[in-house]
Amino acid sequence: MYQSILGNIRPVLDELFMGVLIIDTEEKICYYNKFMSRMDENDLDEVMGYRICEVYSVKDSDSPTVESIRTGQPILGRYMHYKTARGRQLATLNYSYPLFVSDQLVGAICMCLDCTSLYSYVAQDREPESPVVPLALHDQKVEFKDLIGKNPIFREAVEVSKIAASGPSPVMLVGETGTGKDLFAQAIHNYSPRAKERFVPINCSAIPEPLLEGLLFGTTRGAFTGAVDKSGLFEHASGGTIFLDEVQSMPITLQAKLLRVIQDKRVRRVGGLVENKVDVKFISAVGGHPRTLVDELKLRADLYYRLGVIQVVIPPLRERPEDIPELTTHFAGKIAGKLGREISGIHSGVLQHLKGRTWPGNVRELEHVLESSLNFVPKGESLDLRHLKRSGRHLQSLPSFQNPQSGLGGPQAGAYSFPQGYSLKDDLVNYEKQKIITAIKLNNGNISKSANTLGISQQLLVYKISKYKINKIII
Secondary structure, three states: OHHHHHHHHHHHHHHOOOEEEEEEOOOEEEEEOHHHHHHHOOOHHHOOOOEHHHHOOOOHHHOHHHHHHHHOOOEEEEEEEEEOOOOOEEEEEEEEEEEEEOOEEEEEEEEEEEOHHHHHHHOOOOOOOOOOOOOOOOOOOOOHHHOOOOOHHHHHHHHHHHHHHOOOOOEEEEOOOOOOHHHHHHHHHHHOOOOOOOEEEEEOOOOOHHHHHHHHHEEOOOOOOOOOOEEOHHHHOOOOEEEEEOHHHOOHHHHHHHHHHHHHOEEEOEOOOOEEEOOOEEEEEEOOOHHHHHHOOOOOHHHHHHHOOEEEEOOOHHHOHHHHHHHHHHHHHHHHHHHOOOOOEEOHHHHHHHHOOOOOOHHHHHHHHHHHHHOOOOOOOEEOHHHHHHOOOOHHHOHHHOOOOOOOOOOOOOOOOOOOOOOHHHHHHHHHHHHHHHHHHHOOOOHHHHHHHHOOOHHHHHHHHHHOOOOOOOO
């Protein structure tokens, strides 16, 4: 029966980056995807046809999938923790839905997120005086002297950061991926009067949405299955600094709660009634222009104004080519030491080549290219173009990699008529996404009216809103 349910979506479920299983009305597993197999460390033939509670050694009353099929209702956001087939402790966040065909219940589907690394902080009890931060703090103490560059715009960013460090006002770091926003955040903290207190970084895009609120605000016993009275990262960082990277990835509803923390300096734990006072300096980071993110409904306008009291704009590496020689020397020395290799120097041709690149990955990409290349430098030799070539990175732009049989030889070899990463498909997607956002704004968030404006069905519009991750709340 489950074959008729899956239909054409089975290839999607097979490759989905979350665990998926389906049980029939006898509560036997009849579908089990690859990701679930890796999570549970089970082979397909070890679970197919067995009752779900036999495979996972849980009581019927504890299984959200069994509950969903017995009640005919979805069971959303339930935490489960169990041992895998090889004894590894696993914590998952589960969403179970009953499956119907022509109004007849035929089974239930469960989708699981692996939350093992975060569950230990959010749901388990620890001593309040020594809470554990699930995200490792940086071992190296970064200071402003460690921020390398003489480019005037870059130096201006450093000077603004020093001013921002001296007071309590929130700071927003604006820059492309790989420009070093996390290093600026550490330097600001270490230059501030709070330097001896905690610096707590958190990447808002890397935490599953259902866990993020509990992680930031803390939890109250009974708020969800397994929850205990637990302080969140805001309380943990009190007296120090919290760094919210990719803050635009935070759900809009959670952004509203964050705004209250900034304004009132108080935190209410999930499921709690009491508000706890906190004293935190906020540093946030966004990967695009803040006003564009506001226009795209990814960042609340009022939160932008509060977090962006002081803005530090970090220029991309392509706009500061004069800094590449110094950065290259710094990274080469650091990486050579890590690899246990002694190099005699860096060939001038390498520096010239590196200065000519556009570096979409910015400083982080430069560091990775150098690490890859230095693995091919024999002891005592200097880094040259041969080693860049052997590293297998960015081969098209190296002169020695022109294919004489391709008909593209000569000084124009390797040149492109379109910007790097250009895609007609991307252009069409961006155009459609912008049209949808404009329609939603014009109709004050009314989906039915927005669909009429666009000339499509309401169902199709809802699908596209989900596909493009557009938040329909109008700010």
